[in-house]
Structures are given as C-alpha cells and as structure tokens.
Amino acid sequence: MRRARKYLMAAFSLLLCFTIVACSSNNGKSNSNSNGSVNENAEASTADPNEPGWxxxxxxxxxxxxxxxxxxxxxxxxxxxxxxxxxxxxxxxxxxxxxxxxxxxxxxxxxxxxxxxxxxxxxxxxxxxxxxxxxxxxxxxxxxxxxxxxxxxxxxxxxxxxxxxxxxxxxxxxxxxxxxxxxxKYGQNFTSAQTFLVKKDMYEAIGSPDMRTPEGFLNALKAAKEKFPEVNGQPLIPLGLQEFTDVGNNALGDHLMNFLALPREKDGKVYDRTTDPDYVAWLKTFREANELGLLSKDIFIDKRPQMEEKIAQGRYFAMIYQRTDMSAQNATLYQQDPNSVYIAVDGPANTNLDQPTLSGPGIxxxxxxxxxxxxxxxxxxxxxxxxxxxxxxxxxxxxGEKGVTYDSIDGKDQLKPEVVELMNKDGAASGKKYGVSYQxxxxxxxxxxxxxDPPAAEPGKQVEDWTKGKTVSFSLYDGINPTGTSEEGIIANKVNQQWGKVLPKLMFAKLDNEFDKIFADYLEFRKDAGYEKVEAYQNAQIEKNKKKMEELNQ
CATH class of the missing domain: 3.40.190.10 (Periplasmic binding protein-like II)
Known part of the structure; x- marks a missing residue:
C-alpha cells in the first residue's frame, strides 16, 4: 500500500516473580498491578527522553x-x-x-x-x-x-x-x-485506495463507454459479457466487489457512497446516507444487474484469496475495489500484457455527475x-x-539495510534498482525476498x-494518479459510530448485522417493488431497534470532534 499516512524505557528490576517460567519469559520487568495494568503511581523512568530506549x-x-x-x-x-x-x-x-x-x-x-x-x-x-x-x-x-x-x-x-x-x-x-x-503540507500528493476499475483491453474493445450513469453502467457490463463471455476458458465475471461480510459489503457501502459524493452532514446533523435517493437508485441498479445475469454468484461467497486469484487471471471486467489490494496481481497482468491490466476510470456517480469524494487518510x-x-x-x-x-x-x-536493499544514489537514500525492478514486476516475490516498502x-x-518511496510505475501509477484531486479528509467523522457494550453500541451492532443479511436479499430481489419492500422492512427494523439513539450519539461525537479539531488547529 503506497501512501495509504503519519502515523514508548529504561527498565525497573523485577521485584517479584511468581514462577520461574514467568521470570524467564518476562525478562524481569514489573511496575504493574496484579491485573497486568501499569501502575499509575510507579516511579517515572530515569531513561534519557532524547535517546531511543530500545x-x-x-x-x-x-x-x-x-x-x-x-x-x-x-x-x-x-x-x-x-x-x-x-x-x-x-x-x-x-x-x-x-x-x-x-x-x-x-x-x-x-x-x-x-x-x-x-x-x-x-x-x-x-x-x-x-x-x-x-x-x-x-x-x-x-x-x-x-x-x-x-x-x-x-x-x-x-x-x-x-x-x-x-x-x-x-x-x-x-x-x-x-x-x-x-x-x-502533503495534501496535493494524497491518494485514496478507493477506485472503480475496468480491464483495459475489454473496456477499450467495447468503446470505452461512460459508466457514470445506471444505464451506461449496465450497458457496459452487458457489452463486456457479450464480447468476452470467457477468459481463458473460465466465465467472465462482469462486476467484482469487495467481500460480503456479516455487516454488508464495503464496496456497496462507504466506497459507493463516496463515489456518489454523498455528504456526511446536512444542516449540522449526521446525514443518513443509506436512504439517499442516489444511493438507493444505485442499489437498484445492482439488483437489475443481477436480474440480467451480470452478477456472478462468486462475488457473494469469495473471500480475498479467491478474489486475488481471479484478478490475476483477469476474470473481472469491472471492479468497485481498493487499488492497493490488487496491486500485486495487476503487476503480474502488466508483465504478461500491458493492455490486460486494470485501470481506474470514472464510475458510478450521482445524478449531477459530481466528482467523487474519495476517502483520504484521516487522523x-x-x-x-x-x-x-x-x-x-x-x-x-x-x-x-x-x-x-x-x-x-x-x-x-x-x-531495509544500507548496502543490501538500498544505497545512497545521487545523494538520496533509495532502494536499489534491482529491488525496485522486482517490486514492479512481482510484488509477492519482492515481499518474500526483500520485505521493503509497505510489507x-x-x-x-x-x-x-x-x-x-520509489517513483510510481505502471500499472500502479495510473490508478494512483486517478485518485489525486478527488481525495478528501473525513477526520471529522472518525470514531463517531458507537461500539462496545453501551446501549448505542449494542443497537448499532444489531442494525449492522441486519444490514449484512438484508444487502444480499436486495441484490437478489426479482423486481424493484420487492426491493422496496425489503428495504422498507430494514428501515422499520432499524427504527424499532432504537436507531435514533445511534444518530444522537453520532451527532454528539461529531460535535466533540469539531472541538478537538479546533483545539488541534489553534
């Protein structure tokens, strides 16, 4: 993952060992309570705070x-x-x-x-x-x-x-x-992992269509399936998504919502993006895609290893996916044929065809x-x-180590050419041999x-560059969702689990009116579960985050 952002010890002698094994495995460190927590009243370290403790x-x-x-x-x-x-x-x-x-x-x-x-x-x-x-x-x-x-x-x-x-x-x-x-400081260089990808050779073969509207999107999937029914003897998968989990599918969640440039707030309150008309319209588009035979059953059951294998085989035509999660496979395709790679293009958009607001690195x-x-x-x-x-x-x-994986070249510490070459050619092999960069x-x-970081090279450069200028910070909304055993956390978990069950049903609905009934039932379930308490918690957290942000920026 390239650019994916900025992100404490002199010892006290062990006063007491409970067993010989504990002594030998703990290297003699204590200053803790019996429950394992650090003792708040323990004496402060005498180590030099300006020298690395390790x-x-x-x-x-x-x-x-x-x-x-x-x-x-x-x-x-x-x-x-x-x-x-x-x-x-x-x-x-x-x-x-x-x-x-x-x-x-x-x-x-x-x-x-x-x-x-x-x-x-x-x-x-x-x-x-x-x-x-x-x-x-x-x-x-x-x-x-x-x-x-x-x-x-x-x-x-x-x-x-x-x-x-x-x-x-x-x-x-x-x-x-x-x-x-x-x-x-760095914003102009910030990129997002969120991308809409298409297989370059297939996309160009069907005329490089505009896929920002539901109609254009469906027509492109149909055209690709008709022209390329198989890939090396295996059925084409017209559309790839991220994994379906017990709480839904992120490709059809925040990823899609950000492509639609849906706001996080309206009128100073958290915005319910799930009920946004553009979002619902696009979920119905995916339902229609399934009705037309354009959603392979594989996408509902495959996990990342299976998806990586199919990416490397070039079996997907289009993908709502994270570019950083398929970079090694895309590099393999590039070595085989530069035209067989996945490239980023404009994908699903809102009614106004606004530019997406992709998730950048939050604090x-x-x-x-x-x-x-x-x-x-x-x-x-x-x-x-x-x-x-x-x-x-x-x-x-x-x-890594100077003289082994990197040297000072032209006055700059940088990876050796052979290391960069293998990284660009075979990311998996590079990881096992060198382990540099973001291993x-x-x-x-x-x-x-x-x-x-070495200069971006194809095929990663195109998909990375595509996200520049579309990447925004959502730091204000970090940590606003309730978790844990609080009342709001229990409600949120219950609602999220229900969405994980509902989302596939929406995709498999036979008609739009069946979709509407399933979606309405979900909203009713959410209401009955007390979802307004979750929204109240979110709004309170946003206000806390705003105050935090103001303090940090002073």
Missing part, C-alpha cells in the same frame, strides 16, 4: 503479534528487511493471523482475556472499545512514562491528542494517519496497534513500538515514508 537492550526476544486481517501473509524473518530489524533490535515477531472470520477469532480471544503481545486492528472495529473497557490493553502513555519517554519525541502529539480516551489515556497508535496540518488512521496487558515484556514492547514509530524505524521498514504496514507513517 538501544539499552538488544538481546533476543520474540513477540506474538496478532493481525486482525485474514489476508495478511508476511512471515517475519523470511525477508531481508525483517532479518535486519531483528539483527538491529533483537526483536523477532511471530505473526498470528485468523484463518477465517476475523471477528470470531478476536471475540474468542477477548472472551478468554488471553491476548497476544501486540494487536493490530481496524480502528473502527467494535473490539477496540471492548479491549479498552475490559482492561485487556495497556495505556501507551503510562508505558512510555515508565519505560520509554523517548516515545514522546517520535509520536505525533496531534495523533495522541486525537486518540486520547475519556480516562485521559491513549491505548493504541495509528498507521496511515494524517492530521489537518498534514493535509496542508484516526486505518488501524490501531495496541499492547496487551499479557505482554511478556512491557519495557521491550514499548521500546519496539517507539522504534517502529520513529523516523529510524520507518526508514528501516521502508528501505510491514502496521505502524506505517505514510507521510514520512514518501521521501523513500
């Missing part, structure tokens, strides 16, 4: 790091970059990835209270609040105070202020995060990385997090990393 101890240690994305496949130690980071810091990582449904795996761990050392999770995931409320994760600010005050030298104060909870603590650090100041970021109260070594964990957040860590993760994205500061 340098004080580099003996070998392995942390378990849970990544709440089933598609994540990197293996620490397999590539040159992770080998270099381990050689430098002493830290190795054992990644834990859910084999199937991420929420089921994470909820099971939360219920048991047994979490790995590090957890990386989508910032909007309901489990974030569950872990905080359940005291399963440690406040980073307390860890920094006690073990590594250097964290405050490298962490972005705007991000820490934004992520501070009502109890005054910060429990996670974001990746791909950009403040309003970042938008002022809350894409994911949060948190430290579990069960962490085997608080000091080393906090130091490692500080290192990864720092410019030194960002550079190491981006470029380890969990704490990536995409603004900082711009200075080390």
């Amino acid at each position: 340098r004080s101890k580099t003996d070998p240690i392995t942390f378990d790091w849970y990544i709440n994305f089933s598609w994540f496949g990197a293996k620490w130690g397999e590539d040159l970059t992770s080998q270099y980071i381990t050689k430098k810091t002493g830290v190795s990582v054992n990644f834990i990835v859910p084999p199937g449904n991420e929420n089921e795996k994470l909820n099971t761990m939360i219920a048991s209270g047994d979490l790995p050392d590090f957890i990386t999770i989508d910032v909007s995931n309901d489990a974030v609040k569950k872990m905080i409320e359940g005291e399963l994760v440690l406040p980073l600010n307390q860890l920094a105070d006690q073990y590594d005050p250097y964290f405050y030298k490298v962490a972005d104060p705007a991000k820490l202020a934004w992520l501070k909870q009502d109890d005054g603590h910060v429990y996670g650090y974001p990746n791909a995060s950009s403040s309003s100041e970042d938008f002022k 809350g970021g894409w994911t949060l990385t948190m430290i579990s109260k069960k962490v085997k070594d608080k000091e080393r964990a906090m130091q490692f997090l500080s290192y990864m957040v720092s410019e030194e860590g960002q550079k190491d993760a981006s470029l 380890y994205w969990m704490l990536m500061d995409t603004n900082m990393r711009m200075q080390w």
